[in-house]
Amino acid sequence: MSATSEQDARYAEAAALYGAMLQRLARANEADPDRRRDLLQEMHLALWRSLAAFDGRCALSTWVYRVAHNTAATHVGRHIRINRGLVPIEAIEALADHDFSAAFESNDEIERLNALIRTLRLEDRQLLTLYLEGLDAAETGDVMGLSANAIATRLSRLKTHLARLFRETAHA
Amino acid sequence: MSLAEIHTRASRFRTQIARRNLIEYAAAALVIVVFAYIAFIVPAPFVKAGAIVLILGMLYVVSQLHQLARAAAQDEINAAADLMGFHRQELVRQRDALRGVWSWYLGPLIPGAVLFLFGAVLSAPGPLGAQLSVGFAGLGLLGAMFAAIGWLNQRAAAKLDADIAAIDRARGG
Numbered sequence: 001m002s003a004t005s006e007q008d009a010r011y012a013e014a015a016a017l018y019g020a021m022l023q024r025l026a027r028a029n030e031a032d033p034d035r036r037r038d039l040l041q042e043m044h045l046a047l048w049r050s051l052a053a054f055d056g057r058c059a060l061s062t063w064v065y066r067v068a069h070n071t072a073a074t075h076v077g078r079h080i081r082i083n084r085g086l087v088p089i090e091a092i093e094a095l096a097d098h099d100f101s102a103a104f105e106s107n108d109e110i111e112r113l114n115a116l117i118r119t120l121r122l123e124d125r126q127l128l129t130l131y132l133e134g135l136d137a138a139e140t141g142d143v144m145g146l147s148a149n150a151i152a153t154r155l156s157r158l159k160t161h162l163a164r165l166f167r168e169t170a171h172a
Numbered sequence: 173m174s175l176a177e178i179h180t181r182a183s184r185f186r187t188q189i190a191r192r193n194l195i196e197y198a199a200a201a202l203v204i205v206v207f208a209y210i211a212f213i214v215p216a217p218f219v220k221a222g223a224i225v226l227i228l229g230m231l232y233v234v235s236q237l238h239q240l241a242r243a244a245a246q247d248e249i250n251a252a253a254d255l256m257g258f259h260r261q262e263l264v265r266q267r268d269a270l271r272g273v274w275s276w277y278l279g280p281l282i283p284g285a286v287l288f289l290f291g292a293v294l295s296a297p298g299p300l301g302a303q304l305s306v307g308f309a310g311l312g313l314l315g316a317m318f319a320a321i322g323w324l325n326q327r328a329a330a331k332l333d334a335d336i337a338a339i340d341r342a343r344g345g
Contacts, residue, residue, distance in 0.1 A: 008175050011175065011178065012175065015173070041173065041181065044173045044178060045178060045181050045182060046251050048178045048182065049182065049251075050251045050252050053252070054252075058252075063252050066251070066252050066253065066254060066255060066258070067251045067252050069255050070251045070252075070253070070255060070258045071251060073255070073258070073259060073262075074262075122259065123255075123256070123259070123342075126255050142254070143254065143255060144254055144255045144256055145253075145254030145255060145256040145257045145343065146256060146342060146343060147344070150342060150344075
């Protein structure tokens with residue numbers, strides 16, 4: 001099999017397995033429909049290009065998540081300079097728990113949750129979207145380059161802070 | 173996206189990058205042509221020398237921009253790096269470009285700009301004292317402008333340094 005056809009085969013496999021995830025990630029990162037479509041295409045293109053260098057140093061899933069999130073970060077950074085106008089989680093008032101996974105499954109709450117996610121700083125946005133995709137702390141740590149403990153601690157704080165904001169906007 | 177579409181887009185992407193680079197170089201080429209024309213038609217030796225030194229400075233700046241663009245392209249190749257590593261790499265690249273603004277952008281343009289300025293005022297009619305007054309006033313303005321650009325870049329670099337340190341702390345580095 002030639003290098004290009006191997007790359008094509010890997011891309012076809014990755015797109016079939018993670019295509020829906022890429023769509024959700026584009027939606028969580030970009031509110032504007034035209035730019036969202038551009039971002040989705042950028043992610044697919046970056047994924048295909050990156051797979052020429054796929055060497056099995058990590059699982060295909062980890063590879064796909066990394067490329068997709070890095071592409072999204074670069075895309076968003078072009079429109080909003082990183083972290084400018086975005087809020088740190090400390091700026092969000094803390095209160096009670098909220099079942100984010102259930103919110104992510106519910107169509108009428110998805111866009112509201114995505115709107116909140118888009119206000120977060122880059123690292124927090126990445127962490128939360130990986131959590132919503134169902135990755136555990138160890139997998140998220142692999143993708144992000146942090147320890148599982150650091151992921152668990154950050155996620156706990158992030159969920160608590162975001163739950164408050166999510167409920168407040170629901171009542172507003 | 174189908175594979176055929178991916179291949180088409182990859183090809184279009186390369187064309188877009190090449191076109192974008194061409195536009196940047198064309199802008200620099202335009203400035204170079206204008207100063208080359210000035211060097212050719214103006215007889216005053218300092219103006220001529222200033223224009224030539226400015227052209228050399230501009231060529232150096234363009235070569236450095238080219239290096240920075242190559243570094244950015246390298247970051248795209250590293251798209252499968254872990255997220256914190258990728259983000260850190262991007263911040264370091266931006267910080268180094270901002271911090272080194274005197275050596276790769278402002279500095280190389282200073283000798284030509286000063287020579288050109290004094291060449292222009294000294295070749296204008298009037299007593300030497302008045303010419304020098306205008307020259308030093310212009311030099312002050314030029315210095316203030318360059319200092320402001322340098323200061324803003326250093327401030328932005330310091331902010332990125334803080335962001336990089338935060339990532340290192342998070343990674344236990």
